[in-house]
Amino acid sequence: MSVAQTxxxxTQEFKGRITEGIGRTTRNRRLQREGRTDRVSGSLKRAVDKAKDAFRR
Structure with a gap:
């Protein structure tokens, strides 16, 4: 797992948290959904990279 990917x-996870928070504040469900999607996607990508790294060693 490279540092750039990490x-x-x-960053994607953080962006998702920010977007989701703005969506909650403004009661905009679309922003909440987009933020949640970004957050979860970033989280899953990090988990996959960690698993790949664990199997390489």
């Missing part, structure tokens, strides 16, 4: 996935 940063990219963490």
């Amino acid at each position: 940063i990219k996935h963490k």
Whole structure:
């Protein structure tokens, strides 16, 4: 797992948290859904990278 990928996935997760929070504040369900999708997607990508790294060693 490269450092660039790790940063990219963490950034996506963070962006999702921000978007989801803005959606909650403004009561915009579309933003909430997009934020949740980004957050979960970033989280899953990080988990897959960790699993790949564990099997390489």
